[in-house]
Amino acid sequence: MTTGTATRLAGPPAAEAVIATASAQAAGLPTPPHLVIVRVGDDPASVSYVRGKAKKAGEAGLRSTVHALPEATPQADLLALVATLNADPDVHGILVQLPLPAHIAEEPVLEAIDPDKDVDGLHPVNVGRLWSGRPALAPCTPAGIMAMLAHYGVAVAGRRVVIVGRSRLVGRPLAGLMLAADATVTVAHSRTRDLAAITRSADILVAAVGRAHLITPDMVAPGAVVIDVGINRVVGEDGKSHLTGDVHPHVAAVASALTPVPGGVGPMTVAQLMANTVQAAERQRSGALGELLR
Numbered sequence: 001m002t003t004g005t006a007t008r009l010a011g012p013p014a015a016e017a018v019i020a021t022a023s024a025q026a027a028g029l030p031t032p033p034h035l036v037i038v039r040v041g042d043d044p045a046s047v048s049y050v051r052g053k054a055k056k057a058g059e060a061g062l063r064s065t066v067h068a069l070p071e072a073t074p075q076a077d078l079l080a081l082v083a084t085l086n087a088d089p090d091v092h093g094i095l096v097q098l099p100l101p102a103h104i105a106e107e108p109v110l111e112a113i114d115p116d117k118d119v120d121g122l123h124p125v126n127v128g129r130l131w132s133g134r135p136a137l138a139p140c141t142p143a144g145i146m147a148m149l150a151h152y153g154v155a156v157a158g159r160r161v162v163i164v165g166r167s168r169l170v171g172r173p174l175a176g177l178m179l180a181a182d183a184t185v186t187v188a189h190s191r192t193r194d195l196a197a198i199t200r201s202a203d204i205l206v207a208a209v210g211r212a213h214l215i216t217p218d219m220v221a222p223g224a225v226v227i228d229v230g231i232n233r234v235v236g237e238d239g240k241s242h243l244t245g246d247v248h249p250h251v252a253a254v255a256s257a258l259t260p261v262p263g264g265v266g267p268m269t270v271a272q273l274m275a276n277t278v279q280a281a282e283r284q285r286s287g288a289l290g291e292l293l294r
């Protein structure tokens with residue numbers, strides 16, 4: 001077999017382009033947009049992601065505040081904090097880092113966030129706006145994937161997109177964004193029969209399942225563009241823990257383009273959070289006019 005090597009769709013250059021645009025927009029606002037991140041508990045991955053997000057916000061010329069609440073925080077206290085942030089005109093974006101501790105129900109917390117400050121795009125109002133094809137704050141990972149494809153000149157309109165995974169944070173909203181961009185969309189998942197036959201029909205294949213190396217070369221059409229959203233921590237032969245995606249490395253021999261993990265979709269997620277925060281600040285500034293336009 002001859003092995004081609006897929007073009008590497010690197011995250012950082014595309015992420016920098018998104019951040020540069022967001023920074024320029026932010027500079028045109030009366031005050032720098034203010035992002036508030038709420039983290040409950042000390043999950044090491046969450047601590048590290050939140051740190052990365054706050055750092056990027058500073059680099060982009062945004063303000064950020066992190067509320068790190070103890071693991072045992074009662075749900076009512078978290079809801080009270082969200083209400084305070086909603087009412088504060090100096091707060092433009094609110095992100096509650098997931099997952100929350102088991103004693104806190106996710107839904108009431110997400111539904112408590114002002115939809116116009118919901119930079120994660122997880123409030124049902126934003127989900128509904130997205131699915132009815134209206135302007136909406138969209139979840140950062142799928143919006144970042146769309147930005148990445150645009151950055152690298154990968155056309156979406158009219159093409160077959162297969163998304164493996166139907167999560168609230170990635171698979172479902174990505175399907176909505178792809179549909180809005182005129183793709184023909186299939187969402188596959190753990191109960192899908194003959195997954196390989198479906199994934200082989202994709203011009204653009206997105207793996208967002210959270211199972212290391214689920215997508216093998218036989219599941220990919222020659223020349224397909226493959227987006228790997230997986231962030232799996234695995235212990236390698238060297239005994240060290242490292243990150244790997246949902247896509248097997250040998251897929252690079254079949255695909256025309258492939259996003260690496262790390263250094264692919266992850267940085268796009270963070271960049272898109274900055275873009276969403278600026279968008280939220282602009283929506284709030286446009287106030288009553290914005291109300292009419294939505």
Ligand SMILES: Nc1nc(=O)c2c([nH]1)NC[C@@H]1CN(c3ccc(C(=O)N[C@@H](CCC(=O)O)C(=O)O)cc3)C=[N+]21
Pocket residue numbers: 048049052095096097098099120140141231243261262263264265266267269270
């Ligand atoms: N309310 C909420 N919104 C989120 O958007 C959200 C969340 N909760 N909970 C967890 C997931 C995961 N997530 C990532 C963000 C950045 C990287 C990222 O920057 N990854 C780097 C490497 C990071 C590392 O080395 O650990 C990369 O892929 O190159 C990954 C994953 C946002 N999430």
